[in-house]
Amino acid sequence: TTASSPAQGSVQLAVIPGDGIGQEVTPEALKVLEVAAPSGVKFEQTRYDLGAERYLATGEVLPDSVLGEIRRHDAILLGAVGGKPNDPNLPPGILERGLLLRLRFELDHYVNLRPSRIFPGVTSPLSEAVLKGEEVDFVVVREGTEGPYTGNGGALRVGTPAEVATEVSVNTAYGVERVVRDAFARAQKRPRKKLTLVHKTNVLVHAGSVWWRLTQQVAAEHPDVTVDYMHIDAAMIHMTTNPQRFDVIVTDNLFGDIITDLAAAITGGIGLAASGNVNPDRTAPSMFEPVHGSAPDIAGQQKADPTAAILSTALLLDHLGHPEAAATVERAVLADLSERAEAGDTAPRRTSEVGDAIAARVAG
Amino acid sequence: TTASSPAQGSVQLAVIPGDGIGQEVTPEALKVLEVAAPSGVKFEQTRYDLGAERYLATGEVLPDSVLGEIRRHDAILLGAVGGKPNDPNLPPGILERGLLLRLRFELDHYVNLRPSRIFPGVTSPLSEAVLKGEEVDFVVVREGTEGPYTGNGGALRVGTPAEVATEVSVNTAYGVERVVRDAFARAQKRPRKKLTLVHKTNVLVHAGSVWWRLTQQVAAEHPDVTVDYMHIDAAMIHMTTNPQRFDVIVTDNLFGDIITDLAAAITGGIGLAASGNVNPDRTAPSMFEPVHGSAPDIAGQQKADPTAAILSTALLLDHLGHPEAAATVERAVLADLSERAEAGDTAPRRTSEVGDAIAARVAG
Ligand SMILES: CC(C)[C@H](C(=O)O)[C@@H](O)C(=O)O
Numbered sequence: 002t003t004a005s006s007p008a009q010g011s012v013q014l015a016v017i018p019g020d021g022i023g024q025e026v027t028p029e030a031l032k033v034l035e036v037a038a039p040s041g042v043k044f045e046q047t048r049y050d051l052g053a054e055r056y057l058a059t060g061e062v063l064p065d066s067v068l069g070e071i072r073r074h075d076a077i078l079l080g081a082v083g084g085k086p087n088d089p090n091l092p093p094g095i096l097e098r099g100l101l102l103r104l105r106f107e108l109d110h111y112v113n114l115r116p117s118r119i120f121p122g123v124t125s126p127l128s129e130a131v132l133k134g135e136e137v138d139f140v141v142v143r144e145g146t147e148g149p150y151t152g153n154g155g156a157l158r159v160g161t162p163a164e165v166a167t168e169v170s171v172n173t174a175y176g177v178e179r180v181v182r183d184a185f186a187r188a189q190k191r192p193r194k195k196l197t198l199v200h201k202t203n204v205l206v207h208a209g210s211v212w213w214r215l216t217q218q219v220a221a222e223h224p225d226v227t228v229d230y231m232h233i234d235a236a237m238i239h240m241t242t243n244p245q246r247f248d249v250i251v252t253d254n255l256f257g258d259i260i261t262d263l264a265a266a267i268t269g270g271i272g273l274a275a276s277g278n279v280n281p282d283r284t285a286p287s288m289f290e291p292v293h294g295s296a297p298d299i300a301g302q303q304k305a306d307p308t309a310a311i312l313s314t315a316l317l318l319d320h321l322g323h324p325e326a327a328a329t330v331e332r333a334v335l336a337d338l339s340e341r342a343e344a345g346d347t348a349p350r351r352t353s354e355v356g357d358a359i360a361a362r363v364a365g
Numbered sequence: 366t367t368a369s370s371p372a373q374g375s376v377q378l379a380v381i382p383g384d385g386i387g388q389e390v391t392p393e394a395l396k397v398l399e400v401a402a403p404s405g406v407k408f409e410q411t412r413y414d415l416g417a418e419r420y421l422a423t424g425e426v427l428p429d430s431v432l433g434e435i436r437r438h439d440a441i442l443l444g445a446v447g448g449k450p451n452d453p454n455l456p457p458g459i460l461e462r463g464l465l466l467r468l469r470f471e472l473d474h475y476v477n478l479r480p481s482r483i484f485p486g487v488t489s490p491l492s493e494a495v496l497k498g499e500e501v502d503f504v505v506v507r508e509g510t511e512g513p514y515t516g517n518g519g520a521l522r523v524g525t526p527a528e529v530a531t532e533v534s535v536n537t538a539y540g541v542e543r544v545v546r547d548a549f550a551r552a553q554k555r556p557r558k559k560l561t562l563v564h565k566t567n568v569l570v571h572a573g574s575v576w577w578r579l580t581q582q583v584a585a586e587h588p589d590v591t592v593d594y595m596h597i598d599a600a601m602i603h604m605t606t607n608p609q610r611f612d613v614i615v616t617d618n619l620f621g622d623i624i625t626d627l628a629a630a631i632t633g634g635i636g637l638a639a640s641g642n643v644n645p646d647r648t649a650p651s652m653f654e655p656v657h658g659s660a661p662d663i664a665g666q667q668k669a670d671p672t673a674a675i676l677s678t679a680l681l682l683d684h685l686g687h688p689e690a691a692a693t694v695e696r697a698v699l700a701d702l703s704e705r706a707e708a709g710d711t712a713p714r715r716t717s718e719v720g721d722a723i724a725a726r727v728a729g
């Protein structure tokens with residue numbers, strides 16, 4: 002497969018189920034992917050056991066050789082990574098920085114794509130008075146390779162009263178311009194053609210200035226896209242009182258992390274929120290994963306909703322040049338959700354039941 | 366007035382109405398403060414014209430001599446600061462960094478106190494299914510003098526494709542411990558005695574580590590306080606699906622900025638959210654201000670709700686050692702809100718009408 006043509010023949014897929022419910026939702030996603038694959042396209046899977054379990058057993062997080070192998074695939078499907086909270090053998094950051102963020106940084110996933118939408122039949126925590134039956138359907142384009150997530154910074158005199166710890170947010174014209182361009186391209190393809198830059202330019206003046214200027218600059222090349230700006234704190238208010246106003250949001254790595262969890266929450270969709278860590282230049286495989294974590298508290302009980310993982314395969318199919326197959330998966334999910342809602346069926350389903358139901362719709 | 370005894374006799378109050386609706390809500394807050402003052406206490410006001418208007422007219426933001434004068438007061442009441450959005454003569458950050466943050470930093474306001482509560486009769490954007498008629502009543506203790514707000518960082522090759530801009534979050538054991546201690550002291554005085562640290566320890570590992578360690582350390586001295594930890598992204602979800610769970614939240618400057626706007630939003634209270642920039646050591650005057658901004662779009666029309674500014678005077682009274690006067694103001698606000706709600710009265714009120722109504726209740 003190459004950058005310009007859709008994946009044909011055999012597609013090499015690296016699969017990282019990870020920990021907890023990652024192990025349960027990933028098989029369902031693969032089940033759906035298999036039936037959704039366009040004819041002539043075959044997903045050949047290589048499974049990589051990475052995550053808390055491997056780290057606790059071997060001390061390995063992401064060996065260079067494994068990263069090298071993963072790099073040679075066409076795409077990556079990831080379930081969820083993370084051990085038990087407060088496990089003393091698993092200091093915070095080991096897996097996040099060493100595995101998840103390392104993959105995103107090394108494979109240059111500079112676009113972290115997170116669509117948000119209130120699906121029919123799904124209950125939002127927001128009141129009817131806020132939602133007014135209107136459509137909530139936006140996408141966050143979160144920068145994935147710089148900002149406060151670089152790991153730059155450090156600590157001095159750790160554990161003493163004189164300790165000082167810094168975190169350095171690094172923002173380059175190179176890094177900001179490319180993600181802003183991607184966001185504009187996406188806005189241009191959407192009916193409302195609207196882009197909102199979210200930042201905190203009034204306090205983080207250096208970083209804010211480069212984000213603001215480059216957004217204005219790229220905006221000048223896209224006169225058909227309406228552009229506005231919102232501080233991250235104000236975005237909290239708009240997101241909970243008028244989420245309909247958003248179409249495409251572009252923002253940095255940390256603000257994007259925060260706002261996409263809020264977006265998932267207000268669309269009732271923490272079990273439905275899909276994401277893609279996309280390398281739009283296709284110099285390395287992109288990675289698709291649900292926004293949710295490994296949820297150790299419900300792991301192994303077939304209680305997890307695999308819908309977010311399944312919707313992540315739709316993003317994967319779209320990225321690989323199969324928009325129709327992607328749309329089929331999305332429609333199947335929609336039908337699954339809305340028919341259950343219409344039938345008033347709120348009985349909990351096993352993880353595999355949901356996967357079976359959606360796969361059957363895709364196949365049918 | 367001294368650190369240990371309540372303010373008696375004449376209290377020197379620096380008043381900064383600021384811009385936009387700041388000019389309208391401040392007189393109402395002063396109206397209430399005057400009638401709420403305990404007998405024997407007289408607020409002597411000095412008014413300082415600072416903000417967008419002064420800057421645009423004179424180029425002055427906060428002259429050192431003015432800061433010196435303000436410093437000699439017992440407390441500061443601030444309305445709101447900020448000019449028209451996108452005014453080319455008012456680059457982002459000038460007033461925020463030069464006035465608001467400079468006051469907070471120079472006067473060592475290391476506790477930014479932001480109570481959140483759903484007042485009777487106030488409509489939350491959250492659904493009834495989420496709220497279940499339960500009480501939402503928590504307070505965010507936001508660090509005010511370090512973290513990503515220091516202004517450390519800078520930019521190189523600005524305006525070129527090689528631009529790089531950094532923002533440095535500075536976190537010291539000194540700065541973290543003192544705000545964590547303040548938060549524990551507040552938790553201890555509340556019925557539920559619960560404290561939640563909010564951070565992003567899994568990504569911002571250096572800063573996260575000092576916050577986490579010091580919270581654990583101070584927790585050991587407060588066995589009666591229940592302590593938990595939540596990532597900032599997860600906090601978005603809990604805040605919109607189960608805000609009842611929060612009691613005291615302690616967090617850094619940037620996360621605190623974000624979460625307090627969300628808190629104000631979900632409690633229906635962006636017009637009701639009060640805040641104090643507190644120097645608990647009383648080495649300089651503390652500053653009280655509504656969370657809302659100057660809202661240039663509705664300024665000068667007597668449309669702004671002065672309740673947040675009025676509730677800020679309750680925080681001011683409490684800080685100065687007059688908890689009963691503070692409680693009287695709060696009760697008056699509560700009565701005002703709930704009686705209107707019971708009467709089904711949703712007609713808009715003029716800013717001064719609200720101030721008059723609450724002042725009358727305090728006086729009566
Ligand atoms: C687990 C963590 C490193 C990650 C992030 O902060 O990006 C997660 O919260 C996410 O949003 O994918």
Ligand SMILES: CC(C)[C@H](C(=O)O)[C@@H](O)C(=O)O
Nearest residue numbers: 203204234461465466622656
């Ligand atoms: C205006 C701005 C500097 C300020 C902040 O970010 O602290 C405001 O948003 C607030 O929360 O008081």
